[in-house]
Amino acid sequence: xxxxxxxxxxxxxxxxxxxxxxxxxxxxxxxxxxxxxxxxxxxxxxxxxxxxxxxxxxxxxxxxxxxxxxxxxxxxxxxxxxxxxxxxxxxxxxxxxxxxxxxxxxxxxxxxxxxxxxxxxxxxxxxxxxxxxxxxxxxxxxxxxxxxxxxxxxxxxxxxxxxxxxxxxxxxxxxxxxxxxxxxxxxxxxxxxxxxxxxxxxxxxxxxxxxxxxxxxxxxxxxxxxxxxxxxxxxxxxxxxxxxxxxxxxxxxxxxxxxxxxxxxxxxxxxxxxxxxxxxxxxxxxxxxxxxxxxxxxxxxxxxxxxxxxxxxxxxxxxxxxxxxxxxxxxxxxxxxxxxxxxxxxxxxxxxxxxxxxxxxxxxxxxxxx
Numbered sequence: 210x211x212x213x214x215x216x217x218x219x220x221x222x223x224x225x226x227x228x229x230x231x232x233x234x235x236x237x238x239x240x241x242x243x244x245x246x247x248x249x250x251x252x253x254x255x256x257x258x259x260x261x262x263x264x265x266x267x268x269x270x271x272x273x274x275x276x277x278x279x280x281x282x283x284x285x286x287x288x289x290x291x292x293x294x295x296x297x298x299x300x301x302x303x304x305x306x307x308x309x310x311x312x313x314x315x316x317x318x319x320x321x322x323x324x325x326x327x328x329x330x331x332x333x334x335x336x337x338x339x340x341x342x343x344x345x346x347x348x349x350x351x352x353x354x355x356x357x358x359x360x361x362x363x364x365x366x367x368x369x370x371x372x373x374x375x376x377x378x379x380x381x382x383x384x385x386x387x388x389x390x391x392x393x394x395x396x397x398x399x400x401x402x403x404x405x406x407x408x409x410x411x412x413x414x415x416x417x418x419x420x421x422x423x424x425x426x427x428x429x430x431x432x433x434x435x436x437x438x439x440x441x442x443x444x445x446x447x448x449x450x451x452x453x454x455x456x457x458x459x460x461x462x463x464x465x466x467x468x469x470x471x472x473x474x475x476x477x478x479x480x481x482x483x484x485x486x487x488x489x490x491x492x493x494x495x496x497x498x499x500x501x502x503x504x505x506x507x508x509x510x511x512x513x514x515x516x517x518x519x520x521x522x523x524x525x526x527x528x529x530x531x532x533x534x535x536x537x538x539x540x541x542x543x544x545x546x547x548x549x550x551x552x553x554x555x556x557x558x559x560x561x562x563x564x565x566x567x568x569x570x571x572x573x574x575x576x577x578x579x
Contacts (some may be wrong), residue, residue: 216246220256226536236263243272250279254286261289266296267495267532286308288320295327298490303327308387318349322356329360334368355381355391362398371402378402383416427481432507439510443557446515452564453526460563463548464556467569468576473547474569485545486549492547493555498524508554517561526562 212220223238239256246252253276261269266307273290277283289441291306307324311316325340358377365374378399382392400415460479463471479486498509511517517525533547550571552559559566 211254212249213246215251216242216249219245220252224370227263232263234261236265240268243275247275250276250280250283253279254283254289257286257293258289261293261296262492264296264388265495265498266293269293270297271576280486284314284317285319286574288317288323291320292323293328295323298488300327300331307481308430314345317343318347318353321347321485322349322353322360325360329363337364352384354393355384355387355395359395359398360389362395362402365402366405366416371406375399375402375406382422389423393400393419393421397420421506435507435510439554443514444510446517448512450561451522452561453522455523456525457526457530457563459544459565459567460533461544461546461567461569462552463546463569463571464550464552464560466573467550467552468569468578469573471548471550471571474571475546478546483543485543487533487545487547489499489549490533491549493530493549493552493558495532496528497558500525508551508556511558514557522561529562536545 212516215270219238219242226232227235227492239259239448243253243256246256257269257272257276261264268291270290273286275292276292277286280286287306289308291303291310294300294303294306304324304327307320307327310320311324314320321340321344325337326342326424328337328538331337337360341357341364344357344360354377358374358381361369361374365371365468380393381387382399385396393458396415396419400412400419403409403415404412435525463474463478465471475486475488478484487577494509496513501509501512533545553570556568559568
């Protein structure tokens with residue numbers, strides 16, 4: 210069925226706002242377009258893809274499912290939904306979805322690539338190696354060499370010799386069709402492997418090229434001012450914000466700077482009975498972004514903590530608990546971890562939403578962190 214004109218106009222306007230860096234306004238119009246065009250699978254898939262690229266995986270998954278009810282045979286949409294579920298941490302369902310696609314279309318490159326990436330993420334080394342070997346025999350797109358090089362690099366040096374991957378990475382960084390963000394990642398992996406081989410000058414050149422390839426906009430003074438306002442506002446409003454009454458799940462938040470030891474701490478805790486490793490979750494940033502959409506592409510924050518009354522706190526706590534449950538799959542009475550380093554932005558919010566939570570702040574030498 211064709212796209213309703215009203216829905217098409219809202220979608221175009223939303224995309225225009227995104228190009229102008231009005232992310233909240235763009236998201237709002239894209240979601241309105243999807244609601245106005247419920248009869249069009251094409252519009253659902255287009256809106257879902259746009260939201261997915263913005264990190265709104267919950268919204269995107271809902272729209273992919275809505276579109277698939279109208280166009281169940283759309284295999285690419287099924288793969289995209291699987292990628293959404295993977296991003297949300299629902300690895301089992303995502304893997305099953307990729308397997309189903311490949312059962313009917315064994316040569317579907319993006320399904321096979323997504324499956325291989327998921328196995329690498331899970332640390333299933335042997336299965337990942339088999340998936341990558343299968344991937345090499347499939348007809349891919351122009352970016353296939355970069356995809357393969359990156360997957361193989363992530364298994365090096367544990368399962369693949371660095372010198373077997375380094376030439377692939379170098380070649381992939383020179384491909385014209387590689388996007389800047391991916392080019393930066395490829396150079397970063399190249400630097401890591403060169404460093405591990407003791408070739409420090411080559412590593413430094415690769416790291417420098419990584420930063421030149423992809424340099425997102427960043428204003429440190431603006432960020433500092435924004436965080437300083439957060440500290441002032443939370444301090445002023447703290448006593449007036451009631452904690453959630455519901456006990457909520459037992460969560461251990463492991464936070465700090467990246468490379469500060471969060472993964473090591475999680476692995477140690479996971480050795481204890483009754484503790485489930487939840488990995489890096491984005492639950493808090495998602496619910497904050499939905500309440501206070503950030504200006505442009507910056508960290509979502511609660512800009513007006515004084516507005517957090519009892520009802521709002523209870524609703525946010527309930528929402529967060531529901532989102533954590535399928536991601537972690539813990540049983541009642543068990544403790545689980547969320548080792549998202551960036552959750553240090555949300556320490557005051559954590560204490561209000563989950564009064565029983567434990568926070569472990571990892572601190573490491575700044576030189577080692579950098």
